[in-house]
Amino acid sequence: MTPESANPRPLRIALVNPPLSAKEQAGSFANVANVMPPLGIGYIAAVLLRAGFDATIIDCRPRGIAVPDLIASLAADRPDIIGFTATVLEVARANEISRALKERLPETLLVLGGPHVTTLPEETLARGAFDLAVIGEGEQTMLEIAVAVRERRLDPTSIPGVAYRRDGHIVLTPPRPYIQDLDAMPFPARHLYPPLAEYRPIPASYRRLPLGHVMTSRGCPFQCIFCDRKVFGNHVRMRSPANVVDEIQELVEVHGAREVKFFDDTFTLDNDRIAELCAELGRRGLRIPWSCLTRANLVTAPLLMTMKQAGCWQVAFGLESGDPEMLKRMKKGITVEQGRAAVLAAHAAGLNVRAYFVLGMPGETLASIRRTVEFAKSLPIDALTFYVLTLYPGNELYAQAKREGRILHEDYTQFNPIPDVREGRLAYLPEGITEPEFKHAIARAHRDFYLRPGYIARQLLAVRGPGDLVRYWRGFLAIIGM
Numbered sequence: 001m002t003p004e005s006a007n008p009r010p011l012r013i014a015l016v017n018p019p020l021s022a023k024e025q026a027g028s029f030a031n032v033a034n035v036m037p038p039l040g041i042g043y044i045a046a047v048l049l050r051a052g053f054d055a056t057i058i059d060c061r062p063r064g065i066a067v068p069d070l071i072a073s074l075a076a077d078r079p080d081i082i083g084f085t086a087t088v089l090e091v092a093r094a095n096e097i098s099r100a101l102k103e104r105l106p107e108t109l110l111v112l113g114g115p116h117v118t119t120l121p122e123e124t125l126a127r128g129a130f131d132l133a134v135i136g137e138g139e140q141t142m143l144e145i146a147v148a149v150r151e152r153r154l155d156p157t158s159i160p161g162v163a164y165r166r167d168g169h170i171v172l173t174p175p176r177p178y179i180q181d182l183d184a185m186p187f188p189a190r191h192l193y194p195p196l197a198e199y200r201p202i203p204a205s206y207r208r209l210p211l212g213h214v215m216t217s218r219g220c221p222f223q224c225i226f227c228d229r230k231v232f233g234n235h236v237r238m239r240s241p242a243n244v245v246d247e248i249q250e251l252v253e254v255h256g257a258r259e260v261k262f263f264d265d266t267f268t269l270d271n272d273r274i275a276e277l278c279a280e281l282g283r284r285g286l287r288i289p290w291s292c293l294t295r296a297n298l299v300t301a302p303l304l305m306t307m308k309q310a311g312c313w314q315v316a317f318g319l320e321s322g323d324p325e326m327l328k329r330m331k332k333g334i335t336v337e338q339g340r341a342a343v344l345a346a347h348a349a350g351l352n353v354r355a356y357f358v359l360g361m362p363g364e365t366l367a368s369i370r371r372t373v374e375f376a377k378s379l380p381i382d383a384l385t386f387y388v389l390t391l392y393p394g395n396e397l398y399a400q401a402k403r404e405g406r407i408l409h410e411d412y413t414q415f416n417p418i419p420d421v422r423e424g425r426l427a428y429l430p431e432g433i434t435e436p437e438f439k440h441a442i443a444r445a446h447r448d449f450y451l452r453p454g455y456i457a458r459q460l461l462a463v464r465g466p467g468d469l470v471r472y473w474r475g476f477l478a479i480i481g482m
């Protein structure tokens, strides 16, 4: 493509992660809310910069930029294109902001991308003033939009992977094929975020700050019905270990990261690739602590040992339930025994273990919740979260619950897997459990796990300094405040 330098005034594109307070994001766990850089718009900015466009990122989270200030600053800056990212929690706010911006900046093209609009393009576009929605992976689509705007020939019909308004209807163009060669992509434009040190990841998930996070693959081949896989689909694409370590090196040397977290859906899907990644970290002399999320059926004792030797200190497993029937209904593809074996193997390898559970599946009872809590307590887990099943609007489970008249409200700001158990309003409840009962069960599950004297003693023995104590204290306050 033509370099932008040939153009007198580069097209200016602002990419925005909209405001969301700690309470809105993390409900009862507001004081330990996870604030991390939004990689999606970082990738898009990088692709735009590489093509010569002038891209900026406004991440409202770390500095708490409020809606009126965001609108005022965008109205003053007058970018040619403004792109927003949004999950289900932020989509109503993004739409509200889009309406205000449309009034103030009628000439500016307003674009929305991210998981929510990918799942539900028609409804989302109809509710706000965005001109275009980008469905799925956004790098190439946004680039084509920017080129077309620069050349004053924007015709959405010719761009795959978008939704737009035509004659009062929302029209979708054919889907955009997935990016196959992830190594060919630039790294997220991290220099456009606020400094890494301003972000605040959840306490029990890091040892040293600043923490940088990385995605080494896209797509997940599994079928868990509580998860939204619409953006990257079931088709997995992986980056080479060398390319991943190049990004880690940049994170450390340029952005000052002292620790790294791999946020892939299934980090250890290919054990050989992870062993090679560990070897590459060693070859480059990168001895920094790191952590990852993965599945219980995708780790072996030798791999966990290799990871530990390469700097891994924590592994997080989606164990989801201690009740076999719930696991089956979730289509998780693991058994309770596999979950137990993975935790024990990771613990034996000297790793800190984090676990995620999902409570509230159709068919869940107070008894099955107890089974899950007892299962968690029987294992050497260092930190866990009991999430509430969130039926993402647009997915199969949501459609089914809606047909059965079981969606309690459609205020998406409350569709939160980490609800406020005092003031939050749950959108779905399993049959036979009332809202107060379920909220009480969630709070009690966390308290039963964390407030055990044996557990507290074990964690205190592992304390490595005042930083750990402060982090544990914040976590403790969140638990007793539930």
Ligand code: B12
Pocket: 015, 020, 025, 026, 034, 035, 036, 037, 038, 039, 040, 041, 043, 044, 082, 083, 084, 085, 086, 087, 088, 089, 111, 112, 113, 114, 115, 116, 119, 134, 136, 137, 138, 139, 142, 215, 226, 227, 228, 229, 231, 232, 263, 264, 265, 392, 416, 417, 418
């Ligand atoms: C890391 C992560 C987090 C981190 C960091 C979030 C952040 N600041 O980015 C933390 C833990 C803080 C987090 C929080 C939440 N998360 Co989260 N998170 C993820 C995870 C695992 C990776 C996100 C990521 O970086 N992906 C890589 C980038 C490249 O992908 P992307 O962001 O989707 O962007 C691509 C496209 O969506 C699109 N795109 C995105 N934005 C834009 C904007 C424009 C203008 C354009 C053109 C295109 C575009 O192009 C991008 C590049 O291809 C995803 C699952 C996944 N595999 O993606 C879940 C996921 C995004 N999270 C999800 C949810 C529900 C949440 C929470 C609500 C849960 C909670 N209460 O904690 C909050 C939301 C509030 C928030 N944003 O903080 C859901 C969203 C489902 C939905 N329909 O909304 C996902 C999909 C998990 C799942 N499978 O169900 N999350």
